[in-house]
Amino acid sequence: MSDICNHDPYFVQKEDAFHVLCLIPEQKITASLRILAYGASADQVDEIARMGKTTVPESLMRFCSAIEALYTNEYLRTPTPRDMRRLLRKGEMRGFPGMIGSIDCMHWTWKNCPRAQNDLNILAQSPVFDELLQGNSPRCTYWVNGTQYEGSYYLADGIYPRWSTFVKTVPHPQTEKEKHFAKCQEGCRKDVERCFGILQARWAIIRVTARMFDVEALRSIMMTCIILHNMIVEDEYDYDAVDGYEPDLMNNSRTRIYCAHDRTKDPVQHEPLERDGRYNELIVQQYTNVQEPYWHVTRQNDLIEHQWGLHEGEDN
Template sequence: MRGFPGMIGSIDCMHWAWKNCPSAWQCAYGDRKGAKSIILEAVASFDTWIWHAFLRVMRAQNDLNFFAKSPVFNNVLQGKAPKVTYCINGRMYDGPYFLVDGIYPRWSTFVKTVPYPRSAKEKHFASCQDGCRKDVEHCFGILQARWAIVKGVARLFNVESLRSIMMMCIILHNMIVEDEYDYDVVDEYEPDTMNNSRTRIYCAHDAIEEPVQHEPLESDGRYNELISQRYTALQKPYMHNARQIDLI
């Protein structure tokens, strides 16, 4: 739907300022400027539906430190993620990816923008990537506009209470999106001369015609080896560069 085949959403982090952070945790929840905040990591799709939310990690002063402890790829590492194949520029790829900003690493599961685009195609790709990546930022803005307790600073002392408040707001947000979004409306696109193929990545009310296939269970030794292989496969910068070039 966004013109990126195989893309399942955008991932980013939101900082929730914590006014009453306990003194013992001042360093753990503070950034390099001394501001105290709790970080929320979320994955959102084109309709601002939140598919993944992770909150409360100590000693995570920025998005990159927070991502290092995030469970967003647990299903992929355990072999429980659905198998996805798609074609870009005549080349077949397997494994979905997220649209991210510049702080994230150049992994095979991410697609970043071109920092200094020169050609017309690179500028067009950078414009599309920046626009679609803001789906998750748009989602954060809706959360803060809809729930005043999230827009303001956190005033409680208990981290679990703050986590429950944030998750409750996310659940209510998803309920509103599912109730109000019109998935049957005909989507109209501007003519795109560089990429004529469009891929619909999500529809909440579509029936699944074929069962989702997962990898078979393995023994403990083989299972740990597969996890190591999958984790190494996630960190392939050349796959990131090849997919980015094909998208351009």
């Protein structure tokens, strides 16, 4: 509340022309949170918060704008090295060494570009591969089915190309090994749907019919819900708990909440991305390696055998 009042004087209590004190910050913030959490309309909130029906939507949009301006850099940041190590550890626990998540869960911006085999514009317009080619992706070495690999990868579905940075599912599995691998790979990729389900359960305004008819207002509300969710995640994190993978997806008794930044009060500082023409040749070489389908097929086959070995070990 202090941050919001310092950011936007609208939330500070003032006097009107008759020197009567107006609404206090707690009223405006509580009304905004009730709308976000319960999906309530202005008519349902005005009497509880003792506010005018026209003041409630204004408080909500100013609240969302303040939350975005104050906390976007901290709670909607790119993963830190600590986060990457945690993602790699959890991927290995689920039978995918070197996996850092599903490409559908990543916060990347995709732009339309012509499908040309020799056109490097597709590289420049895709931040996910820009990160990989600039050397900012996590460097890791791991063994899968007796073969040593370097570099992390994303899980993807059938619409993505057969690149070395992706591990796709088997579209029509025939053998038991392929069926088991497809089940495990598709289960890990369900994270994006589960995350949105968690947001809907916590913030009912996402679940009900949209009452705002402005696209920018809807975007701001969605970003605010995500930021507040990450705040709650940070607040409920249990540092003393032992991290573990729970194969039973319906049992969330061992769910772990993770901190959004290191255990310091200072926000995470990221180094700016610099482009230098001296590395053009290296970028072209990295780009060629990313598009190599051989490593995609080889890693997928090794992961199939690796997952099947883990499955047999569980049965025994």
